[in-house]
Amino acid sequence: MNALSRLWQAWLATLQTIARDKGVVLILGLAPLIYGFFYPWPYGTQVVTRVPVAVVDLDHSNLSRQITRYVQASPRVEVRLITGDEHAAQQALWAGEIEGFAVLPRDLKRSVLRGSPAVVTVQANGSYALLNKAVSYGFSEAIGTVSAGVEIAKLEAAGQGKLQAQASRNPISTQLVALFNPTEGYGSYVVPAVALLILQQTLLMGVGMLVGLWCETGQKRADAFTWLGRLLAFCTIGWANGLLYFGWIYWLQDFPRGGNPGGALLLLACYVPAICTLGALLGVWFGNRERALQVLLFTALPVIFVSGFSWPSESLPPLLQHLRWLFPSTAGIQASLKLNQMGAPLADVAGLLGLLSLLALGCGGWLLRVTRLRQF
Amino acid sequence: MTSFWRTLLSSALREARRLRACPWDLAMVSWVPLLACAVMAWIFSAGLPQQLPIGLMDQDHSTLSRQLGRFLSATPGLKLVTSYDDTAQATQALRRTEVYAVVSIPADFSRQIKLGQAAQVTLLHNAQLGTHSGLIQRDVRTAVATLSAGIEMSARNKRGQPALTTRVAMEPIQTQLVTLFNVSLNYEQFLAAALIPALLHILAMTAGAWAVGRELRDATLGQWLGDSPGWSGASAALLGKLAWPLLSLGLVSTASLLGLTWGRGWFPPGSLAWVLLGLWGLLALSLVMGAAVAAGTLSLRTALSATGFITAPAFAFSGVGFPLQSMPVLARGWAEMLPYTHYIRLQMEQLQMGAPLRYSSLSLAGLWLATAVLGALSALLLVRATRQPARWGGR
Numbered sequence: 085m086n087a088l089s090r091l092w093q094a095w096l097a098t099l100q101t102i103a104r105d106k107g108v109v110l111i112l113g114l115a116p117l118i119y120g121f122f123y124p125w126p127y128g129t130q131v132v133t134r135v136p137v138a139v140v141d142l143d144h145s146n147l148s149r150q151i152t153r154y155v156q157a158s159p160r161v162e163v164r165l166i167t168g169d170e171h172a173a174q175q176a177l178w179a180g181e182i183e184g185f186a187v188l189p190r191d192l193k194r195s196v197l198r199g200s201p202a203v204v205t206v207q208a209n210g211s212y213a214l215l216n217k218a219v220s221y222g223f224s225e226a227i228g229t230v231s232a233g234v235e236i237a238k239l240e241a242a243g244q245g246k247l248q249a250q251a252s253r254n255p256i257s258t259q260l261v262a263l264f265n266p267t268e269g270y271g272s273y274v275v276p277a278v279a280l281l282i283l284q285q286t287l288l289m290g291v292g293m294l295v296g297l298w299c300e301t302g303q304k305r306a307d308a309f310t311w312l313g314r315l316l317a318f319c320t321i322g323w324a325n326g327l328l329y330f331g332w333i334y335w336l337q338d339f340p341r342g343g344n345p346g347g348a349l350l351l352l353a354c355y356v357p358a359i360c361t362l363g364a365l366l367g368v369w370f371g372n373r374e375r376a377l378q379v380l381l382f383t384a385l386p387v388i389f390v391s392g393f394s395w396p397s398e399s400l401p402p403l404l405q406h407l408r409w410l411f412p413s414t415a416g417i418q419a420s421l422k423l424n425q426m427g428a429p430l431a432d433v434a435g436l437l438g439l440l441s442l443l444a445l446g447c448g449g450w451l452l453r454v455t456r457l458r459q460f
Numbered sequence: 461m462t463s464f465w466r467t468l469l470s471s472a473l474r475e476a477r478r479l480r481a482c483p484w485d486l487a488m489v490s491w492v493p494l495l496a497c498a499v500m501a502w503i504f505s506a507g508l509p510q511q512l513p514i515g516l517m518d519q520d521h522s523t524l525s526r527q528l529g530r531f532l533s534a535t536p537g538l539k540l541v542t543s544y545d546d547t548a549q550a551t552q553a554l555r556r557t558e559v560y561a562v563v564s565i566p567a568d569f570s571r572q573i574k575l576g577q578a579a580q581v582t583l584l585h586n587a588q589l590g591t592h593s594g595l596i597q598r599d600v601r602t603a604v605a606t607l608s609a610g611i612e613m614s615a616r617n618k619r620g621q622p623a624l625t626t627r628v629a630m631e632p633i634q635t636q637l638v639t640l641f642n643v644s645l646n647y648e649q650f651l652a653a654a655l656i657p658a659l660l661h662i663l664a665m666t667a668g669a670w671a672v673g674r675e676l677r678d679a680t681l682g683q684w685l686g687d688s689p690g691w692s693g694a695s696a697a698l699l700g701k702l703a704w705p706l707l708s709l710g711l712v713s714t715a716s717l718l719g720l721t722w723g724r725g726w727f728p729p730g731s732l733a734w735v736l737l738g739l740w741g742l743l744a745l746s747l748v749m750g751a752a753v754a755a756g757t758l759s760l761r762t763a764l765s766a767t768g769f770i771t772a773p774a775f776a777f778s779g780v781g782f783p784l785q786s787m788p789v790l791a792r793g794w795a796e797m798l799p800y801t802h803y804i805r806l807q808m809e810q811l812q813m814g815a816p817l818r819y820s821s822l823s824l825a826g827l828w829l830a831t832a833v834l835g836a837l838s839a840l841l842l843v844r845a846t847r848q849p850a851r852w853g854g855r
Contacts, residue, residue: 107761107762107765107855110765111765115765115768118769119773122773123773123776125787125788125790125791125794126776126777126782126787126788126791126792126795127782127787128787128788128791129786129787129788131786132782132783132786133786135783135785136785151633177813178809178813178815178816178819179819180805183783192633196632196633199625199632201634202632202633202634203633203634203635203636204633204634204635204636205636206635206636209813210650210812211650211808211812211813212779212780212783212808213594213650213781214781214782214783215783217594223635224635227633227635228635230633231631231632231633231634231635234632234633235630235631235632238632248576250578251576251577251578252576252612252615253612253630254578254608254612255573255578255579255608255611255612255615256573256578256579256580256581256604256607256608256611257578257579257580257581257604257608258580258581258582258583258600258601258604258605259580259581259582259583260582260583260585260597261582261583261584261585262585262586262587262593263551263554263584263585263586263587264554264586264587264588265586265587265588265590266587268587268590268593270590270781270782272588273587273588273589273590274590274776274781274782276588285772289768293761297855340588370484372484373761373855374670374673374677374760374761374764374855375484377666377761377764377765377767377768378488378666378670378764379484379488379492381662381666381764381767381768381771381772382496382659382662382663382666384772385500385655385658385659385662385772385775386496386499386500386503386659389500389503389504389651389655390503393589394589394590394591395503395504395509395591395647395651396509396512396560396589396591396592398509398511398512398513399506399509399510400503400506401502401503401505401506404502404503418557421588421589422555422556422557425588426554426555426586426588427555428555428556432555432556
């Protein structure tokens, strides 16, 4: 049998083995499909709105009622409780009924009329970053609007025109423009990155499982072309899953997508082999069918947080900044965000793709070394 | 010694021998979890991200625009790395993620201000990287607001308003933002403290599934439980078997929690003991969850797959990143069924919010009650499994 036909035979045989193996099919075929819907599920609404809050009104004036109305009008928060008792608000916060509250102090209106400082205290729950942001922005905007109205009225009373009064109140403002992920949805920020991790973890576990089994049954040692055929079979499934995510799941969930489709294909061409060779190498090391699941399940968490998408890589310890490139997901996530979501040209990701190819070659070479047929 | 305790002890001794004989199995309940927790803490050891690279596109070249540049440089969260001449350059740098945001100052910036008109600074940020962009937005807004307030103050002083009343006149009603709990928004206290239990949750359910599932895969269930064990005998054997991973993972979790709090000079306002009770409860529950799925499906592999499905996305459903109340109803329902969601609320209440213990009692009782109920069920499933020796050994 010549080399090419050995490769072809191994490719076909591996795909048949996978199709007959319920456990491997579940992880390689079904899990990516299920996770494609299951993982984005909690983020369906994308933005945090109507966070429950309380207003503690100690002033009972028309000004304090005006602030309350402005807060009620804010889409960020929903006033669940208006009370004159700060303790009640604190208890509601502990019980999880509200996520923050503002205290409108006694003499609020009198201080404003007299021109002495009036301070509204906003207390938000800092344990949850997104809730904290919604609460503090919701209150600040409402209070700021009321405050600006008071100041502009005073400036106008002092003889300034309306426009001038507005300009002298706030000479420089900041306009925020989100260049990528323009809706700033939480799901469209998290899921496109995690998708690459899901691809990696399912593929690593599936390949590791089957190669582990081959070690148990003595099928580990084979010639290079047989191994290439086997790896190609794993890659075939990995590529199909990658296309499923890039082409269909991103579209179905309406995430930013399709920035550079040709580049994305090239990324899959490098990313999937890097994972498959690493998975096979791990499978040889484990030498046991179920070990791949046992060892790899928990790794998703640390691996995603060193990839640099949710935790800035600048803030990682220096040693980790280098070690993290050993996981294909680090380069894969960065390249995919650039290509699919930001529409970067190929030149911008050439280094990342090169690294993935190196990983594939390195792991592949090592794999062929440890699985080569013994010469007697 | 009653037979319950005798069974428990002999099961524990048998498990200890098996762990000693298999370095992989021992590693997965001892030094691997310890190392994983240490790495997690290490990742977030910087606490708050600082010196995030941003660019400046100054088309005004005035004293005022340079002053804004200095304000931005002086902000610890930001690092002004380059300046760009045009939008194309800036966009390219953003796309390459060389910088995470670009502050753009328009050409007639200082002239407009001198004429008493409002001027605008534009922040182009990369919202695809949510954490980076959120932190930068906050810092840039603060820097611009500081410059803006300075201009307004000097304008008022020029008009003859005394400096003392200026501050009040500028903002008649001031908002004082008090972030309760986690005051500095320290990510080490926020994320690392939440992720380490999430990691241990995965490892514990894996360990439970492995300990029981391995007996099924190796068809050694009969050796472990005897030929026809009763419910009480199976419970005792299960307790003895799971005692090791519980003890070992419990010690790892205790060390991690103490290291992350006291070890880093953080003295949480609530009860650390309560959190530890909750954490041990979460681990015990995760272990019996793994055992129950293995005994129920009679397959180590299925039990491990189920472990991945339940525990790996538990953090995403927990409400720590994206709030529970903003999730679709059914997703929230799933989240409320996951033990990690309840544990992490308890931990937040005690470590961050300093809530009185009664607010955290229900979740603590729930974790241990669920452990007892599921443990009893697992024993029942094990008794059933011993009667089906033909189905042992499935892969």
